[in-house]
Amino acid sequence: MSEPTERRAPFPPFTRETAIQKVRLAEDGWNSRDAAKVSLAYTPDTQWRNRAEFINGRAEAEAFLTRKWRKELDYRLIKELWAVEANRIAVRYAYEWHDDAGNWFRSYGNENWEFDDNGLMFNRYACINDMPIKESERKFHWPLGRRPDDHPGLSELGL
Structure with missing residues (x-):
């Protein structure tokens, strides 16, 4: 798995917090x-x-993400904890993006994550569905980058 010098807190076993x-x-x-x-x-x-x-592998993950964000423009994501046990976390999420023709989408998904003792993820299983939306239906309006702490999460947005 990961090399001993690579560590990313917090570490399993995870608490809810x-x-x-x-x-x-x-x-x-x-x-x-x-x-x-x-x-x-x-x-x-x-x-x-x-x-x-x-x-x-990490190299394929990086190449995948590079391709993803070249296609999914103005990408904004919100994740929410669904469940946790020991070194596993389940999340639900939604993200909004548009293609190069200006068509907007909200993508909904669930992920199951499994971590090594150093806090690095070694398994990621994602299921995702894309829903076309009108630009006027967007709910994620913060500037590109980190979602502000005061921006509503998925539950608060009714998603």
């Missing part, structure tokens, strides 16, 4: 849209299933 911290850190990372930086949260031998795509 540390799992919420881990979820927010993941959300913040993905909202940065910095594929190289985000990929460092995963073990070198990480395994993902993202929709119908299977990703093996």
Whole structure:
């Protein structure tokens, strides 16, 4: 799995509070849209299933994220803890984005995460559905980057 020098707090076993911290850190990372930086949260031998795509290793994860954020423009994501047990976290999330033709989407999904003892994710299983929306139906209006602390989460937005 990960090399001993790579560590990313909080570490398992997770409590509800540390799992919420881990979820927010993941959300913040993905909202940065910095594929190289985000990929460092995963073990070198990480395994993902993202929709119908299977990703093996950190290098493939970084390439996947680079492709993703070239296609999904003005990407804004909110994640919410669903469940936690030991070194596993389940989240639900939604993100808004548009394509290069200006068509807006809200993508809804669930992820199951599994972490090593150093707090790096080695398994990520994602199921995602895209729903076309009108630009006027958008709910995520913060400037690109980290979601402000006072911006409503998924439950508060009724999502």
